[in-house]
Amino acid sequence: MSATAMSLRNGWRGLAFIAIPVTAIAIFLFYPAALSIIGTLVRPKDGGGYTFSLQSYVFFFTDSYSLTNLGRTLWTTVVTLILLVAVNLPIALYMRFTKGTLATVIQALALFPMFVPGIIICYALIRYMGPNGWLQSLLNLVGFHHYASPHLTPWGPVIGLIWDGMPLTLLILISGLSNISDASIEAARDVGAGRLRILVSIITPEITHSLLIVSALNFLGIFGQALMPFMLGPTNPEMMGPFMLRTFASVRDPLQASTQATITFLICSLAGVAYVRSLARRPQEDRK
Amino acid sequence: MSTLELENVSKQFGAVSALEPLALRIADGELVCLLGPSGSGKSTLLRIIGGFEMPSGGKVLIDGADVARTPPEKRPTAMVFQSHALWSHMTVEGNVGFGLKLRGMKKPDITAKVGAALNMVGLGDYGTRHPAQLSGGQRQRVAIARCLVLEPKILLMDEPFASLDQHLRDRLREEVRQIQKKLGITTVFVTHGQDEALSIADRIVVMSMGRIEQVGTPAEIYTHPETPFVAGFIGDMNMMKATVQNGAASTGGIRFEAPIADGEALIAVRPEDVTLIPSQDGEGARVRRIVNYGAVLKIEAEAADGAVWKVQTLKDVPVTEGAYYRPAVSRHIIFRDDRAVHRVDPS
DSSP, X not given: OOHHHHHHHHHHHHHHHHHHHHHHHIIIIIHHHHXXXXXXXXXXXXXXXXXXXXXXXXXXXXXXXXXXHHHXXXXXXXXXXXXXXXHHHHHHHHXXXXXXXXXXXXXXXXXXXXXXXXXXXXXXHHHHHSTTXXXXXXXXXXXXXXXXXXXXXXXXXXXXXXXXXXXXHHHHHHHHHHTSOHHHHHHHHHTTOOHHHIXXXXXXXXXXXXXXXXXXXXXXXXXXXXXXXXXHOOOSSOOHHHHHHHHHHTSOOHHHHHHHHHHHHHHHHHHHHHHHHHHHHHHHHHHO | OOOEEEEEEEXXXXXXXXXXXXXXXXXXXXXXXXXXXXXXSHHHHHHHHHTSSOOSEEEEEETTEEOTTSOGGGSSEEEEOTXXXXXXXXOHHXXXXXXXXXXXXXXXXXXXXXXXXXXXXXXXXXXXXXXXGSOHHHHHHHHHHHHHTTOOSEEEEEXXXXXXXXXXXXXXXXXXXXXXXHHTOEEEEEESOHHHHHHHOSEEEEEETTEEEEEEOHXXXXXXXXXXXXXXXXXXXXXXXXXXXXXXXXXXXXXXXXXXXXXXXXXXXXXXXXXXXXXXXTSSXXXXXXXXXXXXXXXXXEETTSOEEEEEEETXXXXXXXXXXXXXXXXXXXXXXXXXXXXXXXX
């Protein structure tokens, strides 16, 4: 068999290998998503037939409540993302450059939420920081009686999402940091760099790829989050996840729910594009 | 113009002693190789000089000033690492100029100095490239330029060519030696390659088990090893156990002059100091293997008492596998209690 024929045969085998999952994704993900998106743009006419309409989007972007919800979701996402990196980067740095029992204990604690179901995290947070929860009881014991629970404020979902997102963030950051050799840090010290300079000029640029992945994945996870804000309780304004649920199930307006979902999808897809570009660019850089 | 002195420098890692208290003085402009097997403490000593390890005791004096507790960023030293340790997000110019930038130097001055340093290592046209776009040898040149541009008092090199192929290693070694001589920079070079140490060093410090075994010029180390370890570690050596009786010892079919007290001893002979003289079958040693290295032949010959002679001769000397030869030795050393106690050296 010629090399070309063999290569062609291997190519077909490769395609056959991925055909089932790709077909499943197309049928169960892309097709219903496309139907839903098209359904928000192509509407039935009164006299029969269909017409193109942006009416549901016009409503969303002129409705102050919808816009406030979108703004609250963006705020929650950005604040959570910043805090996730701010909390996890020092832990990842400590774990990368410190060896010993304490580092192992911290790693175990930080990764623990990965093994806790989201719904348990929600109830744990409510029981801990909610009204008459553990925290309030403990503060009462030490004479502090002015505790206001944050769990129904914008900070409630932020705290919960940080707890939920910590393990993934930490793992990706540790993975990025593990690619920085001890010698390159020592080389920076050798030419005169102090700790802060090493962090700013050596470590941070070297883990840009990991930071991009962390930001993109967390953005996707937080922006489209429904469980955590829903379980913590009703708020006003609310995040897009519970907003969609309520519009669909309680208000019974599937068109607006689909419109909200499409807008959420479009915003998330920006983070998705950044993630895919980051993944695609890295091997090319390595090949140079 | 800098000297380096180590006074009673030691290092403990918990209960393990990585370096026994040692002393060493390196003169201005000298290139000294720390040579030893893995775990001998040579890299630990280099890292102590560079400030990456704090010594458990002793002083590290650079031009008379003790820097034993000074962090690396404040020492007048610069280190070339085995793994290049370049920063992949910076260009070659960025890597070389980073230290100058930290010193607050103006951009035009940085550009000029970086350009000069890159020209010195033959990479003048590679400034805008990233490390990933360079070969292993080019990366190591950048690492060397990054050190040289800072004009350190002491240059430290930690097995800098270990990851390169033999040809490139030989070439870079020569280039580094030329640059070092030209700049007159005091250099400490760690290697576990004896050829590398013998070819590049002004003096060699042979280390084993955290101790200095011997310090000397390459010629001294090669011809006058003071311990069996140095004799066996540097170059090929026939090391034969023998019993001394009445001022002589016999092994491998040869009677050696040994004017020392009776008892066990170790006789060391370099392969090139052995000559094979044709003899009758059954007399002397039988040649069991000849390996042709081009200019020289390496021969193994087994004596009647089972001792195996390693012999090195010029390729023109006629030797036949399976034939018998009488070994003759022109130079030998006798060791007892891990010290050289007698030498026969016609030179």
